[in-house]
Ligand code: ADP
């Protein structure tokens with residue numbers, strides 16, 4: 660991928676080196692500290708997350724797994740700053756996002772997080788190329804550069820020939836790949852994805868996993884994914900299991 664986008668990680672992050680013994684960075688890319696989340700529906704309070712602690716190392720492909728309803732989407736949304744937890748703190752790249760104002764948080768997310776939503780969230784009135792290019796123009800990239808880079812990203816997800824298609828003219832799998840290309844626009848150092856391969860066949864699922872893994876390994880990006888997909892476990896570095904809103908264990912797959 661061509662890097663035309665300015666990206667300035669916080670200075671204390673820029674020079675952190677992976678230690679010789681391959682120990683993870685002292686400063687994790689993503690950290691949740693005692694995060695709890697409750698939802699109020701009418702008079703009922705539902706505790707979706709309870710005191711979750713999680714650290715994701717920079718450059719890792721880290722999976723969040725667990726049964727349906729265990730709180731995976733809620734946790735991912737909190738880690739991406741989309742939802743505010745009822746309790747606890749979230750740090751991304753050394754920045755405590757739970758302390759940022761709304762506008763500072765929006766800016767931080769724009770510059771640092773590529774998010775792939777479970778339902779794709781494409782703009783229905785924009786074609787595939789425009790959906791991806793928009794993610795770049797909102798970051799201040801010129802229209803022309805944005806279109807070139809968007810085409811490049813669509814090629815990487817195998818959709819160059821669908822650039823002019825509207826979302827309603829694409830299959831679920833194709834829309835999912837557009838959403839992935841859009842999340843990668845501008846090379847955000849943190850990529851968060853909610854079941855990114857759920858609508859993909861085995862060939863395209865593999866291509867997407869390989870692309871995400873390559874980004875993590877070559878560019879030192881961090882990929883946090885919610886998934887049920889056993890194919891992904893093979894290429895992951897770390898898995899965290901969630902059950903009833905609590906961490907039920909984890910596995911380091913690097914060893
Ligand atoms: P998962 O992604 O693991 O399937 P979710 O994080 O979507 O689980 O949901 C966890 C639990 O929180 C579920 O029981 C769900 O019904 C509840 N929940 C999620 N979002 C809301 C909401 N906005 N209001 C009320 N309950 C919610």
Ligand code: MG
Pocket residue numbers: 731732733777853
């Ligand atoms: Mg979910």
